Structure formats: C-alpha cells, structure tokens
Amino acid sequence: MSTVRGRVYVVGDNIDTDQIIPAEYLNLVPTIPEELEKLGSYAMAGLARTPDQPPFVPRDAMKTPYTIVVGGKNFGCGSSREHAPIALGAAGVDAVVAESFARIFFRNCVATGELYPCETPVRLVDAFRTNDEAVLDVDANTLTHVATGVVHRLRPLGDAGPVIAAGGLFAYARQTGMIPSAASTPGADLGPSAGPDD
C-alpha cells in the first residue's frame, strides 16, 4: 500500500502517549485480539479536546472514521507504550503526519509496521481541518488536500520506509535474511544492514 486516502483528524503539539491511550487502558494486552479491538476503541480517549473537536472514535463505535492524523511537533512523546501506535492502528488509522515525532513512538510505528510516521518540513496543522479529505502518497512523499488540490511535501521515510512496508521489524528481518524465516531462535548471524531507523 503506497497511498492512503481518507479523512484527517487534526491535533496540536506534544500529543503524548497518555492522550493517545490513557494509562487506565494499559491493562489490555495488544496481542489478545478482543483486547486489541478495545484498545482501538479508546484511541485518543485522553485527548484534551477543544469544544469544537469531534471525538476521535464516535460514542459506541469501535473504529475511527479518520485514517490520517495530522499533528504538530513532538507527536507521541512520553511513555514507550507500544499500545499507542497499536491503538491508533486498531482504530483504523494508517498514518500520522506530524512536524516531528518523539523517538520511541516513531520507532514503535516502524517496528510494529502499524502506522506510517511521516514528517513534514512545514507545519500542516493549520493547512488542514478535521474531516478534510486527504491523499497520502508514501512513495512520492506527498500529502494532498483533496478539496483544494494543494500538495504538501513530506520528508522521506528513509531507512524506516521498507520496514513499515514489509509489515514491521520481524517481517523485514525475515525478508532480508536477518533472522530465519522459520520460527526459530537466530543467533550471531545478525549482520549490519538497513533497518528501522529510529
């Protein structure tokens, strides 16, 4: 999948992991399917919303109608909880487009293959409004505002791109022979090569 089309949800700077998935829901284990779905329903439940901002996941729904989150600086700061990108992904989000990312959140997006974490050289939180339709082209590194046709350039994903495209760290490690494709414990055969760029 190299393009993502859908509605955007716009947030501000320093959206931390407590806002993305509040700690009270961390009793849910992402590798248990029904708990994964629940995590998705709580995505962005901790957001300090403005009065005109709709809920990210509508009341009584399990999924979000928004496929792209547009954020400002330092998106995903705070905890290392992988539940954060996982919850967004489980809710139906495909990408977060932000001015910058906190290191561990970015890394967790790459390792899980759950989301495209795309950085923008300029601030886009004022160029989009929640519910606007957009097309993200991960190969061309662009985010297009559908109604106006304005094309915004994104920074390339770099080393992280192929890892996300492969479906995450494990899939990528198998694809490139860094770990055996059969389920077994690899050892010293891990060589230096391109990988998840954190």
Add this chain to the structure above:
Amino acid sequence: MTAMTMTEKILALAAGKPSVEPGDNVWVRADVLMTHDVCGPGTIGIFKREFGKQARVWDRDRVVLIPDHYIFTGDEKAHRNVDILRDFAGEQELPHLFDVNTPRYKGVCHIALAEEGFTRPGEVLLGTDSHTCTAGAFNEFATGIGNTDAAFVMGTGKLLLKVPPTMRFVFDGEIPDYVLAKDMILQIIGDIGVDGATYRALEFAGEAVMRLSMEERMTLANMVIEAGGKNGIIACDGTTRAYLRGRTAKRYEAVENDPGARFQTERRYDARALEPTVAKPHSPDNRALARELGEVKLTRAYIGSCTGGKLTDFVNAARVLRGRRVAVDTFVVPSTTDVSRGLRVETVEGRPLLEIFKEAGCQISVDASCAACLGGPRDTFGRINGPEVCISTTNRNFPGRMGAKEGQVYLASPYTVAASAITGRITDPRELLQ
C-alpha cells in the same frame, strides 16, 4: 582512532566495532532486558508469535521481569497480566522474576534494577519503559523500547540502534542546600524543551553532579526522556562503585569520554545560582521558579515514583515535614519494598520517616508501586479522579497523566512538594527549611 563519548564507546563495544559515530545504525548486544506487567504480556505474546511457542529466550540470566505498575488494584486484567509474567518465567525457568505476593516483590522497576545490581557501568540495558534511561546514572547505556523491539531482543539478544550524538550539561560549583537534582533537571528541560534532546544522549557532568548521591543522579538521568532524550549518562566514580558493592558480583568496566570526544552541544551552569524549580501544567518544560508561584492554591501533594519515591526523596521531604502538619491531602508512596522498609528505619533528627509522615497527617501507602504517577486503574492509591490541583515529585504532567483530564499537576522536588503541602500553596522550600 576516533575519539568517542561515553555513549559512543558503550555502543561500539556492544556492537563489536572499534568505533562508531553518531547516526550509525548498529546491531547492539543487550546485557539486560527488563520488562514489567504493563508491557511484558504484549512482549511475550509477540515473542511467542514470532519465534514459536517452543522458543527459548536468548539468555535466561539476562531477562528481568519486574511487575510494578498495576499491583494493588482490584482490576482483574491487571492480575491476569502478572499471571502471564509468572507463567512465562515458569516455562522459561527465568531466575529474575520479582513476583507479587512473595518476599522477592520489589516495586518500581527502575529503582529495583539498581537495588538488585542490574545496573552496571559500561553495559547496555534495554527496557519496555521510557524511564529505563534512569540507569544511565550508572555509566551505562540504558533506553526504553516498545514491545516488538523487546520481543526481538528476547529472542536474539540484539537490537539495531542508531548511535545518538551527545549533548553535555556541566554544573560548576556546588548546589545550594535547598536545591535538589529535580531542580537541576527541570532547569535543563525548561531550557531545551520537551523535544530539545530528541534522538540524543544527555551527559551530566561537573562538580555539582559528581557530588550527588546515586539516587540523586538517578533523578537526573530519569527525566532525560522528558526532553525527548534517548539516554542519559554520568561518569563512574567512587560513589557509583560504593553503591554497586554488595549488589553485583559481576565484573564491569566503566567508560570515560575520550580526550577530544565531540559533543553536539555543551551547556554550562553555575550550580550556586540554581533555585527551587517547578514545571507547571501541562508540560515538563513549562518552567517557573517556586517563589514565583505562591498564588497557586493546591488541593493535594504526591511524593512517589521512580523520579521522586526513592529513600533519599523521602528523607528530603521529611526534613521539611518534621514537626509540621500538611494543609492538603498528601500521598506518600515508596517506590520499592526496600524504600518501604527504609521509611521505618531511616530517621531525621532521631525520628523515623514513617512517624514524621504520620504526624504530619500524610496518607501513606506501605505498598510499593508506580501507583498514581501514571493514573492507572480507577482504584489506584492517590489517583487524581477530579479537578485536583496537585504538586508532585513525579516526572510527567501531561493532561490526564495522573488520572482525570481535569486535574492539574505541578512537578517539583521533594523539598518543594513538602513545603507546598504544609502551606497549601506552591512554596519555595527556603521559607521552611532551617
């Protein structure tokens, strides 16, 4: 030979390379992998899914399981999660599970790791918690990772890491006796911002830093993540070695910066000029001086967590609280069972800490855990469940961090929190410290 920083040297060694440079992606050997009850079950799930149900961890002696987050709660899933850790430790015959309801139970993982001798100079410590960086106080590379990375390490003992450039912070002179490590790190975060150190290592150096106890050094390293940092690091000295003596029998090799090692930035502080510092809601970089916030009325105070719930933190709080009464609900939560025992044994002016806190009217948990630092399940001790205004020795004050979104959290040192608890408004501890 390239001149390297401490962080670069540790990563080069762990990668089996003569040298590395900032920006290099290298496969690094992990010396210790730590996980807890919140991220452990997911990590184990991924480990089994990816390596197979019969797979064994790469090294039983290097995997450390420390349940600490949601322990003293009625939440059934939280209990189930500890069961998952216990079952896994049983299957894999892991010697280092610090299980709930046993004499081995410890509490907050970052403090437990240090107390149990898992934080050793020159090593690489990876943990599924962003405050894993705390262990950088011990002259090692320590950083927080997600479940997928942790599962990879569990199976292979290795992880691909990008070598961070180092930002150096030097504190010249001696800090005044009303200033603590918390004030120093809040000063730095206020200066560089919550993303000022993203992807970077932060080194703390200078006379004021090297005069700090290990527990105070841990406070410095603990909060580097609040500036976006990848790891914090401090040189090894007699204080480090004295702390480790009797805690670990393993040989370790400390690292120093090479002469000519390159730092991305170097910032110098006159330690004597530091003042009691506070981070206002809702960001750790929203800095003010305690003396500027005298108008802020509080409804509660909180002393606990990996940042501010070590024995030293309680000794410092007790110095202020001794012989006084708190004006607002004040919660005391020891980080570990050792600290909990210490509250009974350690004294200030001849009085045990526990008695000082009781006489001051504090609400005391004898159960060591992360408790309300990150909110947690609704029944968590000290959790903010309404529009409280809280001053806290913890590390984060994002919206809803300690529970309800309506809550406001001010971060400060144990001195400032204790002084503010007594007056019911934010108070510079100089008003009360003799």
